Amino acid sequence: MLLIEDLQVELAGKTILKHIDLEIKPGETHVLFGPNGSGKTSLLMTIMGYPQYKVTGGKIEFKGVDITHSPIDERARLGIGMSYQRPPTIHGLKTRQMVQICADTRGKQDVDVEQLARKVYFADFLERDVNAGFSGGEIKRSELLQLMAQDPDFMLFDEPESGVDLENIALVGNTIAALLQKECMPSKNKSMLQMKRERTKMGLIITHTGYILDYVTVDKGQVLYDGVLSCSSNPREILRCISEMGYEECVRCTIENN
Amino acid sequence: MYDREQLREQAKKALGKAAAIGPDVNLDEFEKAPVDHKYLDDNELRSLPEDEQKRLIMAGLDLTEKERGGTYFQKDTAVIHCKSKQAGVEVIPIKKALQELDWIRDYYWKLVSVDTDKYTAAAELDLHDGYVIRSLPGAKTVYPIQACLYLDKEGLQQNVHNIIIAEEDSELHIITGCSTSPHLKKAAHVGISEFYVKKNAKLSFTMIHNWAEDMQVRPRSVAQVEEGGLFLNNYICMKPVKSLQMYPTTHLIGNDAVARFYSIIVGSPGSEYDVGGRIFLKKPGNRAEIVARTISNGGKIIARGDLIGEVAEIKAHLECKGLILNGGVIHAIPELRGYVDGVEMSHEAAVGKIAQEEITYLMSRGLTEDEATSTIVRGFLSVDIPGLPAQLKSEIDRAVAASDETVM
Incomplete structure (x- = not known):
């Protein structure tokens, strides 16, 4: 379980997240909506542990461990993973090596990198330097491949649909669903209910378009507006409100919530 | 036989001549007298003391010779092992070659001038030895030939002259390691190398330097590549040295000849490296590439690169990237010179941090x-x-x- 209580965060001396409360239970995936600059990526980066996001109040707990001030790598090894929107290029480090690193740090040395890569049609990219000259869609597939090897218990996705063409959106969506154990695949020996009960993976997905909702069954939607979580509700309902009334409507909720 | 006397006269005049670049080394501080070492047979070669073996492995030497086509091993001034295991490849100590082989006169001091500076002069006047490695026409070698120039005697100035010839249509790979024994602190190494890559031949030369903290190192090398030939020159230096200065030069003298230089240098505190590569593109279809990666860890690194385009339809690129990790200096000096319309030359240089x-x-x-x-x-x-x-x-x-x- 991820538990965030009254979290307050500063970036370069400016408060960017205020009084954030968020609870994600095992098996749950939430989507995070919000206008540009509202602090969505900042929230993900804070959960991941980026040191420039300074926690000035409140706490973050994961699997019962207080990780508020833990370094990034400790969080990663504890089972938090992130799919980035614009990850840096690392020259001289092959994608194959990077995927192997992801598996190694989680104690899964015997992972079959080749086989994983084929699932996201990325086998041809394994000998290329990580993110060097990758297109938007290739970056997404590379990030998902790394997460597949890492197999974290809680996954953060920063705009997984952005820059992905229509042909690849289903691949990205379905891969995320599989990572989050949200696949709709009937099994011989288990009922859907049983499978749902056995879900443990957690997710938090930033989306602008909501396309991802077509592939991943999401349990809750959250709206972040000006650093405040203003709404927590059915994701489809939120998406509809935003597309019809815009984020201005969120201002009212923000005021009410405080 | 032929006129060594004339070369000696020429060398004597250059004895006091400082090099064009790099700190001047006082060679009077070093001994040049030959040091005796016993020739080692295969078994003795494999049973060298463990700490020495370690140093040799670091310099790329494989004492089991399993994946090597031949070995030249010089300790101080003496050749202690020399053989070729491959048909079509000759490995000969240069002193022997100078005494016994007429053809060597067509190669000895033909690319490097004996009066370039006091180091080339010293290599002629007090030549200790060196190797001649030659692949015969059409011979394609499977395994690389390994050469090792090893320094054991404190205070020695080792003078070496190497000649490497890849005859027409042949393929030759050489790995050469320079190293010092674990106890050695101060010594000097002067190494002359002349490379001849003939028509459609391919030569790769990988040099790993593994010196000691108080070593003075002055290699002088020039290569020439004929039509359709390829010369790959790799250089790796990860260990401290007092001062190392070299500026290997290649002349592409035939159409479509290609040269590529790759160097990797890690500069330790107290060490000074002035390393570069210079390639003359003289014929249409010539290609040249110089790639350098340098890391300063407190040392001083000057990374030079010079590409000279003399005719149209040539292409050349220079890439010089440096990381300063723990202080020190990286000075990148990339130079491009185009002398006619129609050359294509570029460079990128960067010095930064992680x-x-x-x-x-x-x-x-x-x-x-x-x-x-x-x-x-x-x-x-x-x-x-x-x-x-x-x-x-x-x-x-x-x-x-x-x-x-x-x-x-």
Whole structure:
């Protein structure tokens, strides 16, 4: 379980997240909506542990461990993973090596990198330097491949649909669903209910378009507006409100919530 | 036989001539008298003391010779092992060649001038030995030939002259390691190398330097590549040295001849490296590439590169990237000279630090900060070198992997 209580965060001396409360239970995936600059990526980066996001109040707990001030790598090894929107290029480090690193740090040395890569049609990219000259869609597939090897218990996705063409959106969506154990695949020996009960993976997905909702069954939607979580509700309902009334409507909720 | 006397006269005049660049070394501080060492048979070669073996392995020498086509091993001034295991490849000590082989006169001091500076002069006047490695026309070697120039005697100035010839249509790979015995502190190494890559031949030359903290090193090398020939020149230096200065030069004298220089240098505190590469493109279809990766760990590195385009339809690129990790200086001097319309030449140079963003990205995949840093450094130092045999690639990878100890 991820538990965030009254979290307050500063970036370069400016408060960017205020009084954030968020609870994600095992098996749950939430989507995070919000206008540009509202602090969505900042929230993900804070959960991941980026040191420039300074926690000035409140706490973050994961699997019962207080990780508020833990370094990034400790969080990663504890089972938090992130799919980035614009990850840096690392020259001289092959994608194959990077995927192997992801598996190694989680104690899964015997992972079959080749086989994983084929699932996201990325086998041809394994000998290329990580993110060097990758297109938007290739970056997404590379990030998902790394997460597949890492197999974290809680996954953060920063705009997984952005820059992905229509042909690849289903691949990205379905891969995320599989990572989050949200696949709709009937099994011989288990009922859907049983499978749902056995879900443990957690997710938090930033989306602008909501396309991802077509592939991943999401349990809750959250709206972040000006650093405040203003709404927590059915994701489809939120998406509809935003597309019809815009984020201005969120201002009212923000005021009410405080 | 032929006129060594004339060469000696010429050399004598240059004895006091400082090099065009680099700190001047007072050669009077060093001994030049020959040092006796026993010739080793195969078994004795494999049973060298363990600490010496370690140093040799670091310099790319494989004492089992399993994946090597031949060995030249010189300790101080004496040749202690020399053989070729491959038909079509000759490995001969140069002193023997000068006494017994007429053809050597067509190559000896033909690319490097004996009066270039006091180092070339010393190499003629007090020549200790060196190797002649030659692949015969059409011979394609499978395994690389290994050569090792080893310094054991404190205070010695080792003078070496090497000649490497890849005859027409042949393929030759050489790995040469220079190293010192574990106890040695101060010595000097002067090494002359002349490379002849003939028509449609391919020569790869990978040099790993593994010196000691108070070593003065002055290699002088020039190559010439004929029509359709390829010369690959790789240089790796990860260990401290007092001062090392070299500016290997290549002349592409035939159509479509190609030269590529790759160098990887890690500069330790108190060490000074002035290393570069110069390639003259003289015929249409010539291609040249110089790639340098340097890391300063407190040392001073001058990374030079000079490409000279003399005719149209040539292409040349120079890439010089440096990381300053723990102080020190990196001075990148990339030069391009185009003398006619129609040359295509470019360079990119950068001196910087490791991006924090890359470290945190790797940390979010579970690596500690130190592991992330060394992963990035290894990536920075790993250069793809097309056309290099797998054994040599793995030697380079191993040297780069070992850089962790030096860098971190």
